[in-house]
Amino acid sequence: MAEVLIIGGGLGGLHAAMLLQELGVGYQLLEGSDRLGGRILSGTVGAAESPPGGAYDLGPAWFWPAFQRRMPALVTRMGLTARPQHTAGALMWEEAPGSLMRIESGAPTDGSMRVDGGLGALVDAMAMDLDAGRIHRGARVVAMRVVGRGVEVETVDNSGAGSTHLAPLVITALPLRLLAQTIHLDPDPGPGVLAAWAGVPTWMAAQAKVVVVYESPFWREDGLSGEARSRVGPLVEIHDATPPGGLAALTGFVGWPPEVREQVGDRLADAVVDQLTGLFGPRAATPLAVLRKDWARDPLLATDDDAPLMTHPRYGGHPGPAGAWDGLLLLAGAEAAPESGGYMEGALEASSLAVDTVREH
Numbered sequence: 001m002a003e004v005l006i007i008g009g010g011l012g013g014l015h016a017a018m019l020l021q022e023l024g025v026g027y028q029l030l031e032g033s034d035r036l037g038g039r040i041l042s043g044t045v046g047a048a049e050s051p052p053g054g055a056y057d058l059g060p061a062w063f064w065p066a067f068q069r070r071m072p073a074l075v076t077r078m079g080l081t082a083r084p085q086h087t088a089g090a091l092m093w094e095e096a097p098g099s100l101m102r103i104e105s106g107a108p109t110d111g112s113m114r115v116d117g118g119l120g121a122l123v124d125a126m127a128m129d130l131d132a133g134r135i136h137r138g139a140r141v142v143a144m145r146v147v148g149r150g151v152e153v154e155t156v157d158n159s160g161a162g163s164t165h166l167a168p169l170v171i172t173a174l175p176l177r178l179l180a181q182t183i184h185l186d187p188d189p190g191p192g193v194l195a196a197w198a199g200v201p202t203w204m205a206a207q208a209k210v211v212v213v214y215e216s217p218f219w220r221e222d223g224l225s226g227e228a229r230s231r232v233g234p235l236v237e238i239h240d241a242t243p244p245g246g247l248a249a250l251t252g253f254v255g256w257p258p259e260v261r262e263q264v265g266d267r268l269a270d271a272v273v274d275q276l277t278g279l280f281g282p283r284a285a286t287p288l289a290v291l292r293k294d295w296a297r298d299p300l301l302a303t304d305d306d307a308p309l310m311t312h313p314r315y316g317g318h319p320g321p322a323g324a325w326d327g328l329l330l331l332a333g334a335e336a337a338p339e340s341g342g343y344m345e346g347a348l349e350a351s352s353l354a355v356d357t358v359r360e361h
């Protein structure tokens with residue numbers, strides 16, 4: 001078989017590449033940005049490998065072995081160590097400005113596992129196992145058309161220069177909404193199909209995450225877990241993100257919607273540090289660093305439709321490509337997974353299913 005094209009170098013795309021490599025099927029992977037990992041992004045402070053320092057997840061941080069099997073297996077296979085989210089200690093509850101409660105039991109994130117070195121270490125390990133000559137960064141796909149029994153794929157690079165690639169089969173490993181709204185498909189993949197894909201929300205695309213790095217996890221000395229929930233904000237959900245042997249950190253999801261975050265701009269970091277000081281005491285006022293990532297403003301993840309913050313949607317009901325695209329286009333991003341849609345486990349699930357189809361091709 002001629003070489004399969006994979007679009008997207010996030011977890012799903014890298015996993016598809018890994019599985020194709022194992023099968024001995026040639027592939028080329030086109031990634032629109034200059035880095036691999038997609039929603040997986042670990043920011044570093046100091047030397048990541050040796051203390052003092054650390055890698056801190058600005059995208060996903062957890063997987064759940066109690067009900068996921070692919071993520072634990074991949075982490076082990078890549079030679080990485082996972083350990084439970086630190087939850088020992090009391091949780092802080094911020095109901096209204098100045099109204100704090102200390103709750104002694106019941107950490108909501110019990111059973112969540114983090115990867116040592118951050119999930120960026122998983123991406124690096126997967127990329128190391130792949131043939132670097134088959135991974136093309138800065139290759140954003142803008143159009144695909146069916147040509148005979150194959151697909152012609154058009155990309156633009158960072159300078160705006162275009163290229164064309166031909167493949168017998170394409171695996172898209174990016175959110176369905178992004179596929180429908182940012183890549184031109186010719187012909188249409190079937191009546192109502194693009195609208196249906198555009199209606200599938202991209203999990204966590206509206207989120208922004210902040211990591212605040214400290215010399216030591218001082219909150220643990222006060223019997224606090226570092227976990228907090230707030231109805232005030234800016235952070236609504238806070239966790240201890242201290243890596244083993246590295247600098248301590250608190251991390252959280254910003255509850256303000258994207259348009260408010262845009263208005264607040266750089267003042268967000270100060271507002272977060274003020275909030276942490278209110279929750280965890282005066283030692284929180286002097287962080288070593290504040291890292292943040294606003295995913296809603298990433299054009300290779302979110303579109304305008306992703307602005308509303310939401311709870312986890314049900315995935316898996318979308319139609320497949322039909323007509324001339326049937327059998328030529330396989331959907332492998334996390335949002336295409338029938339069971340674990342939206343999660344990293346879903347990216348592995350959907351890419352495994354796509355490669356199963358390639359095997360039968």
Ligand SMILES: Cc1cc2nc3c(=O)[nH]c(=O)nc-3n(C[C@H](O)[C@H](O)[C@H](O)COP(=O)(O)OP(=O)(O)OC[C@H]3O[C@@H](n4cnc5c(N)ncnc54)[C@H](O)[C@@H]3O)c2cc1C
Pocket residue numbers: 007008009010011012013030031032033035036037038039040058059060061062063139140141142173174175178182183203204205207208209295300301332333334335342343344345346347
């Ligand atoms: C803040 C946050 C927290 C999260 N927390 C968790 C968690 O704790 N646990 C969990 O399981 N999941 C979590 N998730 C979801 C998890 O990140 C995703 O399920 C997973 O990373 C999706 O992988 P993917 O490969 O399907 O898609 P993506 O990671 O979105 O990868 C898609 C890739 O396609 C590229 N791309 C896009 N358009 C084009 C184009 N036109 N041409 C070429 N390339 C293109 C992108 O640059 C990207 O690299 C979180 C996500 C976020 C943002």
